[in-house]
Amino acid sequence: MHVTEPKKMQEDVSGAKKALTFFTQAGLTRLLEKVRAKYIAEGQIRGQVVLEEATPGERREIASFLGRPSYRDDVIRVRLVEMDQALRASGFACTLLDVITALYPDEPLETRPERRVAHVRHQSDFRQALFAIASAFAENTRAQHWL
Template sequence: MTTHGPDLDRLARILGTPETSWLLERIRKRAAEGRTLTGTLTLSTASPAQRRAVDTLLGRAPSRGTSLTVRLEELDAIVRTSGIHPGGLRAAVEELTGPIPDTKANAQAEAQAWRRAYEPLDQALSGNAFLEAWWTRPHTRGAFKRLAGGDPAAARTLAAHTATVLTALPADGVALPILAARATGDAHALDADRPIGRLVLAGHRVMGPLARTRPRDPDHRPEVRAAPRPVG
């Protein structure tokens, strides 16, 4: 049995027009959300040109009115049986507009990546009521994401280094550059204008009284002593 490919000229002429763009956009959105291409799509204020385009696509007599409804099962069957695209409606839409992303799966994967990014601080701060309350605030999480540049992989490293420093406090008598180098390998990581420095200093402000002893800064550098911009 011979399998024919899509008729790209007919596909573009019938379904790939400006008058059917609303239909393509709705189908893409539904498919991207993981919903089946069944049921109906309705355009409440269809122009005469949009109505003619859909009537032609469905092979039906000219219709009237402003509301325009398309049954997706009917459209899928027409696309398959007419030879426009043997793969059906979704394949035809992707042929015209590009691959349809799985937004639901992508959102789930991104959420999982951020949960992994939070883990070092989630674990390190567990049991400290002051720090847990600070760390779980939506404002703190949002600032953390911005400091990591919106990258979950970079955020996990940032969380791990921040957790190492916060769990090392109090560190009375230890110079900040030494503490920074021990925790991160970078003597300037705790500078107040660096992401780790901003997070640590913000967390330090909310720590319990017994842990508020600041590390020693032998150089009295203003940028280290300066209070960070609000993080949480």
């Protein structure tokens, strides 16, 4: 079982790279950047992104990928869950998260909820350290009051 897990991860990464190449060649980098920003804001694959002033090529490629009729309007709404399902069912066999991670592999994909948790943790650690320093001083001293 341990042998298949790394192989599965390699397939996901390979599929994500192939999917990224597909989206780039299809001129859909703008869509991926919006999806990445939405994921960072939400912390999970949910909601939708709006692609305004979509070119005829973008409209055609997105519709084709999602298996939908061509979009007539130049404002396209794409549900992230639908995009994730299409990727999983495609020959790429990867997730939307795999693809947006591959988009900028050298940049951390830290979500807003993760940043909030890290900030709260940092504040808590700081308060505990400050309390430890203050408790080292005798009670009612200037140093303890200052801290």
